[in-house]
Amino acid sequence: MDISVTLSQHLKEKPQDESQLGFGHYFTDHMFLMNYEEGKGWFNPRIVPYGNFEMDPASMVLHYGQAIFEGTKCYRRADGELQLFRPEQNLARMTRSAQRMCMPALDEVTALEGLKKLVEIEKDWVPHQDGTSLYIRPTMISMDVHLGVHASRTYLFFIILSPVGSYYKDGLKPVGIYVEDEYVRAVRGGTGFTKCAGNYAASILAGDIAEKKGYSQVLWLDGVEQKYVEEVGSMNMMFVYGDTIVTPALNGSILPGITRNSILTLASQLGYKTEEKKLAIADIFEDIKTGKCTEAFGCGTACVISPVGELCWKDEKLTICNGQIGPVSQKLYDTLVGIQYGRLEDKNQWTMRV
Numbered sequence: 001m002d003i004s005v006t007l008s009q010h011l012k013e014k015p016q017d018e019s020q021l022g023f024g025h026y027f028t029d030h031m032f033l034m035n036y037e038e039g040k041g042w043f044n045p046r047i048v049p050y051g052n053f054e055m056d057p058a059s060m061v062l063h064y065g066q067a068i069f070e071g072t073k074c075y076r077r078a079d080g081e082l083q084l085f086r087p088e089q090n091l092a093r094m095t096r097s098a099q100r101m102c103m104p105a106l107d108e109v110t111a112l113e114g115l116k117k118l119v120e121i122e123k124d125w126v127p128h129q130d131g132t133s134l135y136i137r138p139t140m141i142s143m144d145v146h147l148g149v150h151a152s153r154t155y156l157f158f159i160i161l162s163p164v165g166s167y168y169k170d171g172l173k174p175v176g177i178y179v180e181d182e183y184v185r186a187v188r189g190g191t192g193f194t195k196c197a198g199n200y201a202a203s204i205l206a207g208d209i210a211e212k213k214g215y216s217q218v219l220w221l222d223g224v225e226q227k228y229v230e231e232v233g234s235m236n237m238m239f240v241y242g243d244t245i246v247t248p249a250l251n252g253s254i255l256p257g258i259t260r261n262s263i264l265t266l267a268s269q270l271g272y273k274t275e276e277k278k279l280a281i282a283d284i285f286e287d288i289k290t291g292k293c294t295e296a297f298g299c300g301t302a303c304v305i306s307p308v309g310e311l312c313w314k315d316e317k318l319t320i321c322n323g324q325i326g327p328v329s330q331k332l333y334d335t336l337v338g339i340q341y342g343r344l345e346d347k348n349q350w351t352m353r354v
């Protein structure tokens, strides 16, 4: 499909100080849109000036929440060239999310073309400082104007872009994590494996309580017995046992992270062993106390790796790796970030030039 382009006549002023970008505060001059109608499929892919949507208050997404999103990034290499990291994986995952939410499969070919074209138009918005990037947010929402719980027949897919700062201004910093034993994020048979907006709405309360207790994220346990580790905040969770990297097996309630998959692949290539299995929080606590479990970290697109320095579960507090960054976490971080910014060879052909 041909993507039409309407350029903005009023370009915004870009934030001057890249060290103050933060996350999700600024948006670029243009966005990509594409519509869907039952019987017609996806149509009218277009790049237009960034701006408000006009929506009927009875639009179905506002009531029943058929809304899914993705998150990926564009990185500036040292030679000034721009590259994406496995964006086709995000679009494929959006189609899997869509199936669960009774939404149409994405036209992944046109969406990827639109994503690349949009980034190309906004190339000057990709920040330069070490660790910064252009965050890419593809989203799909239901648009039928109708009250009644059933699938919408019309949808809007859009992509917006936001320049974001370095997650770590002073190097990798271990965080304190609160093991949530009241609220749950997802259950098998539910929507845990999708990036649907409702999952995040349901997670905010626990995150808020944890923050008030002085922790930066929640570690989610399984939704049935609340015994097994699932995820941490909106990241996948990994534990290091000497030279083995252990992570919860994908079970339907865990989001299959692209960072998770990339780290497992890189870990094997670097000579570590990897295991995906059911992980009881009680065993993890025991293994940290006896020194068998040596490091722990969350992983996702936003931060790449977020080392865990402290865990609190039912008022028992444990320090991991003396509250420091462990060598395995650091090695995996340096390797993945090196590939994303083009400093290290990309043997897996994960990066895509814009």
Ligand SMILES: *Cc1c(COP(=O)(O)O)cnc(C)c1O
Pocket (backbone or CB within 6 Å): 071, 195, 231, 233, 234, 235, 236, 255, 256, 257, 258, 259, 260, 299, 300, 301, 302
């Ligand atoms: C997005 C997300 C992740 C990480 O996925 P990446 O593809 O690595 O960014 C992990 N868990 C949840 C709940 C998420 O929403």
